[in-house]
Amino acid sequence: MPRFETLIVDVHLATMVPGGEPYGAIRDGAIALSGERLEWVGSASRLDGDPEDVAKRVLRGGGGWLTPGLVDCHTHLVFAGDRVDEFERRLHGASYEEIARAGGGIRSTVIRTREAPEETLLRLARARLARLVAEGVTTVEIKSGYGLETATEMKMLRVARALGALPPVDVQSTLLAAHALPPEHEGNRDTYIELIRAEMIPRAAQQSLADAVDAFCERIGFSAEECARVFEAARAHGLAVRLHADQLSDGGGARLAARFGARSADHLEHTSEDGVRALAEAGTVAVLLPGAFYFLRETKAPPVALLRGHGVPIALGSDLNPGSSPVLSLLVALNMACVLLGMTPEEALAGVTREGARALGLSGDRGTLEAGKRADLALWNIGQPAELAYWIGGNPLRLVFKDGVPRTPPEAARALERPIPDEATAW
Ligand code: NIG
Ligand code: FE
Numbered sequence: 001m002p003r004f005e006t007l008i009v010d011v012h013l014a015t016m017v018p019g020g021e022p023y024g025a026i027r028d029g030a031i032a033l034s035g036e037r038l039e040w041v042g043s044a045s046r047l048d049g050d051p052e053d054v055a056k057r058v059l060r061g062g063g064g065w066l067t068p069g070l071v072d073c074h075t076h077l078v079f080a081g082d083r084v085d086e087f088e089r090r091l092h093g094a095s096y097e098e099i100a101r102a103g104g105g106i107r108s109t110v111i112r113t114r115e116a117p118e119e120t121l122l123r124l125a126r127a128r129l130a131r132l133v134a135e136g137v138t139t140v141e142i143k144s145g146y147g148l149e150t151a152t153e154m155k156m157l158r159v160a161r162a163l164g165a166l167p168p169v170d171v172q173s174t175l176l177a178a179h180a181l182p183p184e185h186e187g188n189r190d191t192y193i194e195l196i197r198a199e200m201i202p203r204a205a206q207q208s209l210a211d212a213v214d215a216f217c218e219r220i221g222f223s224a225e226e227c228a229r230v231f232e233a234a235r236a237h238g239l240a241v242r243l244h245a246d247q248l249s250d251g252g253g254a255r256l257a258a259r260f261g262a263r264s265a266d267h268l269e270h271t272s273e274d275g276v277r278a279l280a281e282a283g284t285v286a287v288l289l290p291g292a293f294y295f296l297r298e299t300k301a302p303p304v305a306l307l308r309g310h311g312v313p314i315a316l317g318s319d320l321n322p323g324s325s326p327v328l329s330l331l332v333a334l335n336m337a338c339v340l341l342g343m344t345p346e347e348a349l350a351g352v353t354r355e356g357a358r359a360l361g362l363s364g365d366r367g368t369l370e371a372g373k374r375a376d377l378a379l380w381n382i383g384q385p386a387e388l389a390y391w392i393g394g395n396p397l398r399l400v401f402k403d404g405v406p407r408t409p410p411e412a413a414r415a416l417e418r419p420i421p422d423e424a425t426a427w
Pocket of ligand 2: 074075076244319321
C-alpha cells in the first residue's frame with residue numbers, strides 16, 4: 001500500500017527551517033503532500049523504498065530547488081491610474097514629500113481610485129497580482145489606503161477579498177485608512193481620525209473585510225499620537241496592527257509599533273537603536289521595502305546590522321504601489337535587499353518566506369517546508385538558492401503549488417482570471 005498521496009523527488013529542498021544548514025537545505029530531498037498539507041519532508045535516502053512504491057503519484061523536480069511558496073507581506077496593489085508624471089517631476093528635482101505637500105502623491109491616486117468602479121479596480125489588480133503569482137508568490141498582503149472615505153476603503157478591501165477567493169493565491173487584507181489626510185478633512189485632522197475609529201474600523205471588522213489595520217506614521221502622514229488612537233480602535237475590534245514607520249524621518253514609529261505589539265513595523269529607514277530594541281522586545285517583525293528605498297533614491301538605509309544584532313526578524317515586501325515602489329517582481333526586491341541594504345541572499349529568501357509569513361501572523365501555517373504546513377511551494381530551475389537573489393529580471397520558476405495544486409507560471413496567472421466564486425462576494 002503506498003503510504004503517500006503525492007511525492008516530489010529529484011529535488012533539493014530549501015526548507016528555510018532555521019538552526020541547521022544554510023537555507024535549511026536538504027540536498028536530494030523528498031517531500032510528500034497530502035491534500036493541501038505537507039505530510040513528510042526529508043532526505044530521499046530515508047524513504048522506505050522506491051518513490052513509486054511509497055506514493056500513488058510521483059512528481060520529479062528535474063534537480064531543481066523547492067522553496068516555500070513566496071509571501072509578499074506588504075503591497076498596495078489595488079489602485080487606479082499611475083504616477084508616471086510624478087516620477088518625471090521627481091527626476092526634474094522635486095521630492096516625494098514636496099509633491100505630497102502640494103496635494104499630489106497619495107492624494108492623486110485617491111482621486112482615481114474613488115472614481116474607478118469596483119470591477120475596474122479588480123481587473124487592474126488581477127493583472128498586477130498575476131505578475132507576482134507567476135514568480136512563485138502564493139500569499140500576498142494587500143492594503144487599502146487610496147480611498148480615505150468609508151465607501152472607497154471598503155471597495156478596496158472587497159477587491160482584495162475577491163482576489164483572495166481565486167485559486168492560486170491567498171490574500172490578507174489590511175485597512176490603511178490612516179494613509180494620508182483626505183482633502184475634505186484638511187484643517188480637521190481629528191474628525192478624520194474619528195471617522196476611522198467610529199466607522200471604518202467597525203465596518204471592516206463587522207464585514208470581515210480586514211485582517212489588520214495599518215497607518216502611515218510620518219510628517220506627511222499621521223503623528224504617533226494619531227496612529228495610537230487608530231490602533232486603540234483596531235485593538236477594540238480584535239484586529240492586529242502594523243505600521244509604516246520611520247520611512248522618511250524618525251517619528252518614533254518603531255517604538256509605537258512595539259508598544260502596541262504590532263505584527264510588523266515597515267520601512268524603518270530612520271529607526272534609531274532604541275526603536276530597534278523596542279521591536280526586539282515586542283517580537284515585532286521588521287518589514288524592509290527596498291523597492292521604495294530604490295525608487296525614491298533614498299540614501300539612508302534601514303539599520304539592517306542593528307536589526308540583525310538585536311535578533312529582530314526581518315521580512316521583505318515588494319511594497320507594490322504607484323507612487324514609491326512600482327515593483328511588479330518580488331525577486332527583484334530580493335536582489336535590491338542584498339545589493340542596496342546589505343542583506344544576505346539567505347536572509348532575503350527568509351524575508352519572503354518564513355519571516356514574511358510571520359509578519360502576517362501565519363507562521364504556524366506556512367513559510368517553511370515542514371510536515372503539517374500548507375502545501376504552498378515553488379520549484380525553481382536554479383543550481384543554488386542564492387540565485388533567487390542574484391538574477392535581475394528573468395524568472396526561473398518552473399512550477400508553483402498552491403494548497404497542493406501544481407501550476408506552471410502561465411497556468412497560475414490564468415487561474416487568476418477565473419470568475420470570482422459567488423460566496424466570496426456575498427458580504
Ligand atoms: O509604502 N509610505 C506610504 N505608503 C506607500 C506609498 C504610497 C504612495 O506613494 O502611493 C509606501 O511607500
Ligand atoms: Fe507601503
